[in-house]
Amino acid sequence: MINQKPLGLLPRILRKAVAALTLLAASLAVQVSAQESAQESTLGDTVELPQGNNHLQPFASLRYLIVDAERLAPEAVIARRDQFKPLQNPWVDFGKQKGAVWLLVAVQNTSARPGKWMIDIQRPFVDELLVQKRTSGEPPETLLWADRNTPFEDRPVVSQYLVAPLWMEAGERAEILVGLRSSTGSWMPLTFATPERMRTAHMQEARFNWVINGAMVALVIIAIAMGRLVGWPLVTAFAAYVGLSALFVANNEGYLHRFIWPDAMGAYEPANLILLVGMMIAVLQFARLFAGLAKHYPRTNRAVQVLQALLIAVGVSSAFFWQSDTMRWAVFLHVPFVALAYFSTAILAWRSRVLGATPFLAGSAAILFTVATMAAVLLSPGRFPMTVALDYFHATLLFESFAFLVAILVRMLAIQRDLNRSLEAEVNATREKLQLAEALQESRNRYDLARTHAESLRARIAATSHDLQQPLLSLHRGLKDVAARDPEAAGNLEAALAYLQKVTESGLAGSMPKDDDDEERPDQGIETFPARLVLANCAAMFGNEARAAGIEVRTRGSDVNVTTEPVELMRAASNLVSNALKHARATRVLIAVQRREDHLLLKVIDNGIGLDQAQLDRLSAAYAKGEDSTGHGLGLHLVRQFAERPGHGFEMRSAPGRGTCMILRLPRGR
Numbered sequence: 001m002i003n004q005k006p007l008g009l010l011p012r013i014l015r016k017a018v019a020a021l022t023l024l025a026a027s028l029a030v031q032v033s034a035q036e037s038a039q040e041s042t043l044g045d046t047v048e049l050p051q052g053n054n055h056l057q058p059f060a061s062l063r064y065l066i067v068d069a070e071r072l073a074p075e076a077v078i079a080r081r082d083q084f085k086p087l088q089n090p091w092v093d094f095g096k097q098k099g100a101v102w103l104l105v106a107v108q109n110t111s112a113r114p115g116k117w118m119i120d121i122q123r124p125f126v127d128e129l130l131v132q133k134r135t136s137g138e139p140p141e142t143l144l145w146a147d148r149n150t151p152f153e154d155r156p157v158v159s160q161y162l163v164a165p166l167w168m169e170a171g172e173r174a175e176i177l178v179g180l181r182s183s184t185g186s187w188m189p190l191t192f193a194t195p196e197r198m199r200t201a202h203m204q205e206a207r208f209n210w211v212i213n214g215a216m217v218a219l220v221i222i223a224i225a226m227g228r229l230v231g232w233p234l235v236t237a238f239a240a241y242v243g244l245s246a247l248f249v250a251n252n253e254g255y256l257h258r259f260i261w262p263d264a265m266g267a268y269e270p271a272n273l274i275l276l277v278g279m280m281i282a283v284l285q286f287a288r289l290f291a292g293l294a295k296h297y298p299r300t301n302r303a304v305q306v307l308q309a310l311l312i313a314v315g316v317s318s319a320f321f322w323q324s325d326t327m328r329w330a331v332f333l334h335v336p337f338v339a340l341a342y343f344s345t346a347i348l349a350w351r352s353r354v355l356g357a358t359p360f361l362a363g364s365a366a367i368l369f370t371v372a373t374m375a376a377v378l379l380s381p382g383r384f385p386m387t388v389a390l391d392y393f394h395a396t397l398l399f400e401s402f403a404f405l406v407a408i409l410v411r412m413l414a415i416q417r418d419l420n421r422s423l424e425a426e427v428n429a430t431r432e433k434l435q436l437a438e439a440l441q442e443s444r445n446r447y448d449l450a451r452t453h454a455e456s457l458r459a460r461i462a463a464t465s466h467d468l469q470q471p472l473l474s475l476h477r478g479l480k481d482v483a484a485r486d487p488e489a490a491g492n493l494e495a496a497l498a499y500l501q502k503v504t505e506s507g508l509a510g511s512m513p514k515d516d517d518d519e520e521r522p523d524q525g526i527e528t529f530p531a532r533l534v535l536a537n538c539a540a541m542f543g544n545e546a547r548a549a550g551i552e553v554r555t556r557g558s559d560v561n562v563t564t565e566p567v568e569l570m571r572a573a574s575n576l577v578s579n580a581l582k583h584a585r586a587t588r589v590l591i592a593v594q595r596r597e598d599h600l601l602l603k604v605i606d607n608g609i610g611l612d613q614a615q616l617d618r619l620s621a622a623y624a625k626g627e628d629s630t631g632h633g634l635g636l637h638l639v640r641q642f643a644e645r646p647g648h649g650f651e652m653r654s655a656p657g658r659g660t661c662m663i664l665r666l667p668r669g670r
Helices: 004-043 074-078 195-225 232-252 255-260 265-291 298-318 325-351 357-379 386-485 487-510 532-549 566-583 613-619 635-643
Strands: 046-048 063-067 100-108 115-120 128-134 141-147 163-168 173-181 191-193 527-530 552-556 561-564 588-595 599-606 649-654 660-667
Touching: 063 074, 074 128, 074 173, 100 163, 115 195, 141 163, 191 195, 195 232, 195 386, 232 255, 232 265, 232 386, 255 265, 265 298, 265 325, 265 357, 265 386, 298 325, 325 357, 357 386, 386 532, 386 566, 527 532, 532 552, 532 566, 532 588, 561 566, 561 660, 566 588, 566 599, 566 635, 566 660, 635 649, 635 660
Parallel strands: 046 100, 552 588
Antiparallel strands: 063 100, 100 173, 115 163, 115 191, 128 141, 128 173, 527 561, 588 599, 599 660, 649 660
């Protein structure tokens, strides 16, 4: 028995040892489980990094902490890990914060391979930004640090936005700590994306912004092209507003500092304030000019001018005190007042039936709606995505600019329509004047013939004038039928017939015998007028005849005045053009005016068969005609008579087979 006790105790000791080891293992397992639970509690919801061409915005898994500090101190913030709160809003935006905003999120690479991701902040500028990767048991890795003066080239990823590269091993789990200080707001559209997805997203964003800015530049070019017609002050105000808007978009997106002045990164916010003030001043100036406030609403015009003066003072001050919160508020508080003033001006223009007021009103309504939308986004931070609101703001700027251009186009078309009517009335008056000139020319021809052929030619003039009376009476009767169908055409015909009636009566009176004093040629009034009118009248008078004959008639004018007797000049020019069309056998006729120092030259040039000098001399005589001519042979003779006036001259140049050039020398008007 004694020998058996040791043997009996051995199994009992072994069982106790096994039980102790089991208890120890269970205790270790509980401790490991507790540590893992504590780590999971610390990391919170772990975000699985996207794979392929994808991205992820982990707003639901983010926790945040706002710290009142002038510099970013990550270690002090991590020590307050238990004070981080879950994000309550759909987007990272806490409004304007004086301190720093910290974000914390746990991420994991769930793939079997290591990989690279991009942490895209989607902001071009901040006062200070820090992005750290914190892995358990390892020192923190700073992925990105940038402040207001960090050039684009010094960032780890060169882009218009702040981007931090993130490398994760297969299955690795880590915390991403992001700290932000910014005087322009705390919105931070944090995005985890693969490099391919980030490049695609940034290219799409850049394409969107370049299209908007390119379209706005095109609108400015189109507006400048219309400046001479609608007025340079209006077009200049429009171009200033659209140009400053394009620069405002480019500055917000970082393009100005990335491509234009990379060494002036700190100028982002003052440039934003100055450009915004300039936009408001320009848009108010455009509204004043478009609505004609100075003429129709002088009191409103003075109120808008006072607002512009205040904006100028604020703009100048913002260049020096842009860091002051008071100055920023002074700029931003003017925005709704400018929008309301602009919309009110558009309503006044619409009520006054200003040309183009409807698209002008649409553009002003878009401005007002845009300001209201941006105010709602800024006053309720985190409820709406700021990036989408900014894209909407940029697109609305393009819509506003397009609406304003349409308003200018409507005004231009109306002005063009009025100008066409004026030109049409001028053409009609010119036709009547030409008809009168032709009648006067015929009357003068008869008068000159009467001096040499006495009573025989007087009888012929009287007979011709008498014969015209009956057709005129018939035409007057026929006007009643025309008036019933087309009163406007009847009015034009009545005017033409009145001129013809006057000419006929003048011819009858001229056929009567007169005293020697009465037989003197009446002096015609000398006038100063644009020489291009003669070219236009000739082109209009012979246009149908030239087209019927297949001859191309061109004019080349000059903005120069001529001082002479207009009817005589028109008669001489029309004789030269008529000869070129009827007798030169030409395919092209050019009517041109050339400026000289103290005179000008009116040329009628054809590419016809040409004449030798003997033919030119023979055709210059009165009643000399060409072989196939059916006229009276007085055309060139009358031109030479007109050229005998003081300061006038006439020259003929021609050669067989090389065409003919007829040149009238005329006094130049002042």
